Amino acid sequence: MAEEEHKLQFAPFHSLADEGFWRRLCSLKLDTLGIDQSPIPITGFYAPCSHAQVSNHLTLLSESLPPECDEQSSLASTVIRGNRNRCPVPGILYNTNTLESFHTLDKQSLLKAEAKKIWDDIQSGKAEEESAVLSRFLLISFADLKKWTFHYWFAFPALVLDPPAKLTDLRPASQCFSLEEAESLKAACNEWRKSTGLLGCFCIALVLFIILATIRPLRDWEDCQSACQKVLFGFYDPCHLPNHPGWPLRNFLALISSRWKVEKISFLCYREERGFPNLDISLLGEALVSVSQAWDDPQFIPNAVGWELNKGKKVSRCITLANSMDPTRLAISAA
Amino acid sequence: MVLSQKLHEAFKGTVERITGPRTVSAFKEKGVLSITEFIIAGDNLVSKCPTWSWSTCGSNSTENEIVTTMDLLAGRDLVSIVGNSKWESGEPSKRKSYLPLEKQYLITRNVPCLRRAASVEEEYEAAGGEVLLDNEDNDGWLATHGKPKETKLDEENLPNMETLDINKNNTIKSIPSYFGGEEEEDIPDIGDYNDPDNLVETDAATLQSTYLVAHEPDDDNILKTRTYDVSITYDKYYQTPRVWLTGYDESRMLLQPELVLEDVSQDHARKTVTIEDHPHLYGKHASVHPCRHGAVMKKIIDVLMSHGVEPQVDKYLFLFLKFMASVIPTIEYDYTMDFDLGSSSH
Numbered sequence: 001m002a003e004e005e006h007k008l009q010f011a012p013f014h015s016l017a018d019e020g021f022w023r024r025l026c027s028l029k030l031d032t033l034g035i036d037q038s039p040i041p042i043t044g045f046y047a048p049c050s051h052a053q054v055s056n057h058l059t060l061l062s063e064s065l066p067p068e069c070d071e072q073s074s075l076a077s078t079v080i081r082g083n084r085n086r087c088p089v090p091g092i093l094y095n096t097n098t099l100e101s102f103h104t105l106d107k108q109s110l111l112k113a114e115a116k117k118i119w120d121d122i123q124s125g126k127a128e129e130e131s132a133v134l135s136r137f138l139l140i141s142f143a144d145l146k147k148w149t150f151h152y153w154f155a156f157p158a159l160v161l162d163p164p165a166k167l168t169d170l171r172p173a174s175q176c177f178s179l180e181e182a183e184s185l186k187a188a189c190n191e192w193r194k195s196t197g198l199l200g201c202f203c204i205a206l207v208l209f210i211i212l213a214t215i216r217p218l219r220d221w222e223d224c225q226s227a228c229q230k231v232l233f234g235f236y237d238p239c240h241l242p243n244h245p246g247w248p249l250r251n252f253l254a255l256i257s258s259r260w261k262v263e264k265i266s267f268l269c270y271r272e273e274r275g276f277p278n279l280d281i282s283l284l285g286e287a288l289v290s291v292s293q294a295w296d297d298p299q300f301i302p303n304a305v306g307w308e309l310n311k312g313k314k315v316s317r318c319i320t321l322a323n324s325m326d327p328t329r330l331a332i333s334a335a
Numbered sequence: 336m337v338l339s340q341k342l343h344e345a346f347k348g349t350v351e352r353i354t355g356p357r358t359v360s361a362f363k364e365k366g367v368l369s370i371t372e373f374i375i376a377g378d379n380l381v382s383k384c385p386t387w388s389w390s391t392c393g394s395n396s397t398e399n400e401i402v403t404t405m406d407l408l409a410g411r412d413l414v415s416i417v418g419n420s421k422w423e424s425g426e427p428s429k430r431k432s433y434l435p436l437e438k439q440y441l442i443t444r445n446v447p448c449l450r451r452a453a454s455v456e457e458e459y460e461a462a463g464g465e466v467l468l469d470n471e472d473n474d475g476w477l478a479t480h481g482k483p484k485e486t487k488l489d490e491e492n493l494p495n496m497e498t499l500d501i502n503k504n505n506t507i508k509s510i511p512s513y514f515g516g517e518e519e520e521d522i523p524d525i526g527d528y529n530d531p532d533n534l535v536e537t538d539a540a541t542l543q544s545t546y547l548v549a550h551e552p553d554d555d556n557i558l559k560t561r562t563y564d565v566s567i568t569y570d571k572y573y574q575t576p577r578v579w580l581t582g583y584d585e586s587r588m589l590l591q592p593e594l595v596l597e598d599v600s601q602d603h604a605r606k607t608v609t610i611e612d613h614p615h616l617y618g619k620h621a622s623v624h625p626c627r628h629g630a631v632m633k634k635i636i637d638v639l640m641s642h643g644v645e646p647q648v649d650k651y652l653f654l655f656l657k658f659m660a661s662v663i664p665t666i667e668y669d670y671t672m673d674f675d676l677g678s679s680s681h
Contacts (some may be wrong), residue, residue, distance in 0.1 A: 007539060007540065009539075009540055010542055011542045012541060015587070016445075016583060018564070018581070018589070018616075018617075019617045020618075047444075050386055050445070051446075051447050053449065053560065054445060054447040054562060056445055059445075083388045083389075084385060085385075085386065085388045085443075085444065086388070158540075160540065161540070164539055165540070193385075241542075244542050274384065274385075274386060274669045274671065275384060275387075305538040305541060310586070319588060319589060321618070323591065324617070324619050
């Protein structure tokens with residue numbers, strides 16, 4: 001595999017919105033928004049894959065939506081609290097008033113607009129401070145409050161590398177390190193997860209000579225670069241597949257490539273089992289990325305993809321909560 | 336038990352592991368936990384099994400209005416099901432004031448459930464099923480595995496949340512209106528919305544795969560992966576933890592709680608596992624009813640003590656989750672620890 005170069009393919013990100021999210025959206029729509037269709041800033045949560053057979057998702061909960069207006073006063077102090085199992089990611093929600101307008105939303109432009117934000121954050125350096133912006137997402141929805149039914153569609157905008165990244169190596173991380181190196185890496189990962197565990201992308205500085213791995217935030221890349229033998233780019237990989245890295249690597253590669261002009265990128269798909277780093281399911285890969293000249297043009301915005309498929313099809317999803325929200329049904333079931 | 340004292344302790348001593356002698360004796364004698372002990376045991380679970388986290392209450396004012404509406408509509412019945420002090424009817428918030436704000440309940444998300452419990456039980460029986468934990472009261476708790484009554488599990492027939500197919504083979508009768516109702520016919524099929532308009536996305540770097548399905552290379556059966564959010568709340572009335580299950584199907588759509596019962600040991604489905612309002616989350620969720628938790632935990636503690644193991648209250652949830660695994664055997668939540676249960680362990 002090491003010799004053979006082939007196109008790097010990324011496993012798409014997936015969404016999961018819990019009942020609380022839709023309930024909150026309902027009340028927000030009824031009590032605060034009314035017919036206002038302005039986009040709403042929301043927060044999604046994700047965590048590294050924590051089981052060899054199941055990928056993790058971007059999860060929306062009731063607290064993903066902004067607080068109600070009567071709490072606006074405390075808004076400034078309201079910080080979305082994440083934890084190691086819930087790394088917050090910024091997103092935006094376009095909730096329409098009718099099903100028709102939901103279907104006629106210009107999905108391509110909406111996606112492009114979000115991709116531009118990601119691109120701008122990469123160019124401005126914000127993404128290095130706050131790597132969560134690389135995983136920015138988009139949600140469009142129509143909430144049918146009469147039927148307690150919600151039509152929705154997620155997108156995870158990814159900047160398309162042109163030409164595509166080539167994968168030169170990808171294997172379980174456990175095969176790439178000596179026992180001591182692996183131990184040092186795991187210890188560093190554990191430490192990272194405990195302390196600043198909310199940043200999903202990071203640099204791993206490997207000083208192989210004295211077998212020491214340290215994890216640093218992205219902004220320290222240059223220091224790592226000069227001080228270490230090897231720098232790996234690590235990210236929380238929600239994907240469980242043994243042969244593919246997950247979606248968040250896409251924009252990360254775009255950042256590494258366009259900001260730091262690194263062409264040969266060593267990356268670590270950080271995955272866990274039972275909440276601890278597992279190097280057998282974590283992947284270590286090497287990709288060759290050489291983007292075209294156009295990327296240097298300040299006006300240039302890379303193409304973007306990322307609408308979530310529904311069972312392999314390009315259709316929206318629909319959930320009905322009538323069973324738990326319709327007062328008539330509740331009354332009948334309670335009788 | 337002086338509540339205000341407990342309350343005070345819970346708020347103040349969440350990090351410090353204070354265990355008053357009196358609470359210790361309640362844990363050993365009755366298998367129950369005080370609120371402080373619940374926090375201590377929860378802290379220990381979170382630190383040993385990091386897939387678990389404490390959850391704050393995400394509720395705010397508008398949630399309360401919905402809850403109130405539901406109280407009015409469903410409250411009366413809930414009271415009769417779970418007992419007066421359990422459901423505090425008309426309580427304005429889902430936030431429990433007797434628990435610290437930051438530690439309202441424990442949750443682990445995206446827990447895989449690769450097989451249906453019923454199919455596991457068939458294998459288990461074929462292998463000559465055995466008693467999990469003997470119960471002399473013979474009241475159905477943890478009894479030997481009887482013949483599974485409803486093992487007809489045709490994956491094809493699982494109702495599809497998105498199209499709201501009404502499951503013709505639905506054996507669920509307890510809530511007749513659950514899937515019924517003519518108005519559902521108004522809900523258009525999602526297939527109609529195959530947007531022709533503006534979504535053309537072709538990208539060679541996107542993995543095109545049906546990998547939503549768990550791959551088991553050595554198995555011909557391609558398994559569909561349900562996942563669960565498993566939460567543990569503190570049940571004030573029974574003074575024990577209580578497990579709640581929120582299921583998602585293989586395409587990450589909310590599972591109707593009725594379908595969650597397929598992932599519950601069939602001896603417990605509908606008897607000890609009931610579908611109720613979650614004390615902290617929205618909607619109806621399946622839950623292992625805690626009325627016998629204290630007694631069973633007491634037995635486990637007795638077994639430990641008879642083997643010379645001194646049970647510690649901060650390990651309560653590990654024992655508890657091991658016990659829960661007999662009710663929900665296929666939901667692979669994390670409760671590992673190097674703890675010898677003695678002869679009763681498997």
